[in-house]
Amino acid sequence: MAEMDTSGGGKHKKGPGVKKSKKASTRVDLTPMVDLGFLLITFFIFTTTMSQPTAMKLFLPKDTDDPEDQNKAKESGALTLLLGKNADVYYYEGQLDAQASNFKTSTMKQIRDVIIDKKRRTPEKDLVIVIKPSDEASYKDVVDILDEMTINDIKRYALVDILDIEGQLIKATEGSGGAAQ
Amino acid sequence: MARPKIARKSTVVDMTAMCDVAFLLLSFFILTTKFKPDEAISVTTPNSVSAKAAPEKDVTLVTITKDGKVFISMNNDAVKEELAKQLNQNKGAGLTPAEEKAFVKASFYGAPISQLKSFLNLPLDQRTDANLPGIPAKDTTNNEVVDWMRYIVTAHANTNEKLNLIVKGDNLAKYPQFKNVIAAFKKSDEFKFQMITNPEGVPTGTDLWKKYMKGDKVEQ
Numbered sequence: 277m278a279e280m281d282t283s284g285g286g287k288h289k290k291g292p293g294v295k296k297s298k299k300a301s302t303r304v305d306l307t308p309m310v311d312l313g314f315l316l317i318t319f320f321i322f323t324t325t326m327s328q329p330t331a332m333k334l335f336l337p338k339d340t341d342d343p344e345d346q347n348k349a350k351e352s353g354a355l356t357l358l359l360g361k362n363a364d365v366y367y368y369e370g371q372l373d374a375q376a377s378n379f380k381t382s383t384m385k386q387i388r389d390v391i392i393d394k395k396r397r398t399p400e401k402d403l404v405i406v407i408k409p410s411d412e413a414s415y416k417d418v419v420d421i422l423d424e425m426t427i428n429d430i431k432r433y434a435l436v437d438i439l440d441i442e443g444q445l446i447k448a449t450e451g452s453g454g455a456a457q
Numbered sequence: 458m459a460r461p462k463i464a465r466k467s468t469v470v471d472m473t474a475m476c477d478v479a480f481l482l483l484s485f486f487i488l489t490t491k492f493k494p495d496e497a498i499s500v501t502t503p504n505s506v507s508a509k510a511a512p513e514k515d516v517t518l519v520t521i522t523k524d525g526k527v528f529i530s531m532n533n534d535a536v537k538e539e540l541a542k543q544l545n546q547n548k549g550a551g552l553t554p555a556e557e558k559a560f561v562k563a564s565f566y567g568a569p570i571s572q573l574k575s576f577l578n579l580p581l582d583q584r585t586d587a588n589l590p591g592i593p594a595k596d597t598t599n600n601e602v603v604d605w606m607r608y609i610v611t612a613h614a615n616t617n618e619k620l621n622l623i624v625k626g627d628n629l630a631k632y633p634q635f636k637n638v639i640a641a642f643k644k645s646d647e648f649k650f651q652m653i654t655n656p657e658g659v660p661t662g663t664d665l666w667k668k669y670m671k672g673d674k675v676e677q
Binding site for chain 1: 482630652657
């Protein structure tokens with residue numbers, strides 16, 4: 277029986293008892309796809325830069341005893357952050373009250389809301405954030421707080437030593453099970 | 458009956474060429490890959506949103522491990538030579554010329570000046586952060602980092618090299634050591650330094666994020 281080969285070449289299955297099967301070839305030549313694959317891989321190899329460590333800049337103010345030189349900070353614009361252990365952050369605005377009634381507790385995650393709130397309420401030229409890490413604070417906490425300064429675009433902030441009363445307050449608050457205000 | 462012979466074309470592709478190319482590529486990358494030098498002191502640094510790449514060459518690196526040990530390393534040989542001389546002159550480190558050479562070859566320093574000789578005599582594979590005491594930085598009274606910084610600054614001045622200070626601290630290092638390192642910088646009139654961190658995305662909705670969205674130039 278004569279059979280017209282109408283397909284484009286390549287093997288094709290003959291159906292059982294079918295005379296004129298016009299089945300197209302089901303085989304695809306994959307060579308170009310492999311080429312494209314290699315091209316893409318090579319492109320990404322050349323353009324990948326491995327994740328490099330980044331650097332955070334820090335400028336320290338000079339320690340001057342001259343009160344004229346020291347930056348003046350308005351009490352109403354000051355927010356003091358005290359870093360305790362286990363990423364606990366204590367804060368108060370302005371000066372510490374005699375009974376420490378404005379001494380509040382927070383954590384590293386929630387402190388951003390406190391900072392944003394303070395920033396909203398204070399004119400920019402008065403806003404100053406004072407950071408006082410305690411001896412129990414870890415390096416990570418200090419870097420995280422400095423990072424928060426950059427994230428919230430705080431222009432004036434200072435890293436200073438903690439006062440004794442503040443240290444005692446922190447211990448007392450930790451001792452009483454971190455009484456949340 | 459004779460069937461007309463259908464010309465059968467072979468669909469088998471000869472993969473030899475592709476194999477060659479693949480091996481060529483592999484060889485190219487094997488020969489051009491540079492491995493990062495193994496750090497003797499392993500530190501996990503915290504994350505920050507800073508996008509500025511950390512400088513690698515010509516830096517003075519102060520490392521603070523999680524146990525609070527402080528190590529100092531530098532890459533510049535001329536400065537290290539000068540530092541060895543300064544330590545000999547001013548602190549009586551008593552290094553012999555052979556030990557001075559070892560000082561220059563050492564990749565980092567992790568012992569107080571009084572124990573510098575025994576430190577330099579240690580074989581390289583024993584100089585790990587577990588074995589070494591680190592430079593004393595625990596109390597403000599016993600802060601030897603101050604002395605090291607003073608001579609490092611002098612060494613840089615004498616060799617006309619710029620001093621780039623970077624601090625690489627571990628997440629779990631406590632604040633007192635960091636405070637003492639900063640105090641040592643201040644005593645030598647060095648007020649600018651950088652801290653090595655891992656990159657982190659800027660949280661959405663914050664002021665910094667808004668700045669980036671507006672396309673403002675962010676000061677690094």
